[in-house]
Amino acid sequence: xxxxxxxxxxxxxxxxxxxxxxxxxxxxxIVTSRFARKRRRRHDSEAKIAVKTTFICSAxxxxxxxLVCLVLKDAQFVDDIDVACLNHVSSYSPIVKExxxxxxxxxxxxxxxxxxxxxxxxGPEVDAxxxxxxxxxxxxxxxxSEAEKTGIRSDQVKxxxxxxxxxxxxxxxxxxIHCLNLLRKALWWNYEYxxxxxxxxxxxxxxxxxxxVTHCLDILRQQLMCVTDVxxxxxxxxxxxxxxxxxxxxxxxxxxxxxxxxxxxxWAEERQLPPESDVDMSLFxxxxxxxxxxxxxxx
Numbered sequence: 001x002x003x004x005x006x007x008x009x010x011x012x013x014x015x016x017x018x019x020x021x022x023x024x025x026x027x028x029x030i031v032t033s034r035f036a037r038k039r040r041r042r043h044d045s046e047a048k049i050a051v052k053t054t055f056i057c058s059a060x061x062x063x064x065x066x067l068v069c070l071v072l073k074d075a076q077f078v079d080d081i082d083v084a085c086l087n088h089v090s091s092y093s094p095i096v097k098e099x100x101x102x103x104x105x106x107x108x109x110x111x112x113x114x115x116x117x118x119x120x121x122x123g124p125e126v127d128a129x130x131x132x133x134x135x136x137x138x139x140x141x142x143x144x145s146e147a148e149k150t151g152i153r154s155d156q157v158k159x160x161x162x163x164x165x166x167x168x169x170x171x172x173x174x175x176x177i178h179c180l181n182l183l184r185k186a187l188w189w190n191y192e193y194x195x196x197x198x199x200x201x202x203x204x205x206x207x208x209x210x211x212x213v214t215h216c217l218d219i220l221r222q223q224l225m226c227v228t229d230v231x232x233x234x235x236x237x238x239x240x241x242x243x244x245x246x247x248x249x250x251x252x253x254x255x256x257x258x259x260x261x262x263x264x265x266x267w268a269e270e271r272q273l274p275p276e277s278d279v280d281m282s283l284f285x286x287x288x289x290x291x292x293x294x295x296x297x298x299x
Contacts, residue, residue, distance in 0.1 A: 092149050094142065095171065099267050102260025110252025122185070122193035133265065134174045135181040136200070140271040141166040155292035159273075162283055171268045173261075176223055179216030186213045231256065 086101045109116055120126040141159060142150055143166050152167050159166050182201055185194045186209070194202045201212050231254055239246035276284075288294055 094146050099263050106256055106258045108254050122190040130181045133177050135178045137174055137268050138272040139168040139170050140268055142169045158286040160283055160286050174268055179219055182216050
């Protein structure tokens with residue numbers, strides 16, 4: 001029995017153990033190989049995802065860049081926000097180009113019982129105050145190069161080249177001042193004074209004066225509806241000594257963002273046409289050319 005324990009293993013038995021070791025090594029190699037292949041596949045998959053992500057991001061970035069370039073191609077960068085806003089809300093005229101808007105805050109004089117000079121009864125003082133606002137300025141000249149942008153057609157009235165050419169035109173804001181002044185003159189407590197003077201609009205018949213006044217009335221209506229002020233009027237309390245309790249009253253003394261009216265007035269004053277007495281009116285205007293529109297009546 002002891003011999004059996006101390007005997008050397010048979011050659012065949014040794015070969016079997018070697019084969020078992022080889023089998024174990026082969027299985028380990030297989031597992032290692034499979035793990036390596038999985039890792040390579042995962043790495044390849046991650047690399048593909050990274051490439052695709054990079055490509056997609058690059059395409060999106062390129063598309064956005066092209067879109068921004070197309071949008072900005074005709075864009076104008078704003079140097080002065082006040083001028084940009086003015087160009088956005090105003091019709092073009094040389095004034096827009098040549099006169100700074102000069103926005104500023106102004107406190108309105110909304111007094112109900114305390115009159116300013118502009119509210120006085122008819123007379124030289126109130127007339128001078130309104131005249132100083134440009135209510136009676138003559139037309140200005142719009143150069144031919146500016147006419148189309150300003151909305152003046154080529155077949156409208158032209159000044160003869162003898163007197164420098166261009167187109168006669170009126171600044172609309174000053175026409176509004178003229179109209180408001182005419183309404184003031186036409187108030188029943190002023191009317192007789194101006195009718196008897198027979199100057200300006202009142203040199204015409206009352207029939208024409210009526211049309212002139214109602215024309216101005218409707219022009220101002222349209223202007224106020226076009227640029228409607230959306231500010232609000234609060235109310236204040238007032239109480240006279242003999243009143244038992246205070247009463248509310250609208251506060252018209254509000255603050256507003258205003259353009260520089262004086263700069264506009266000065267621009268128009270400096271560019272007025274000469275008085276008719278200083279020129280030969282038979283030569284001052286070019287006569288209509290063939291094909292120019294001539295209206296059959298006063299519009």
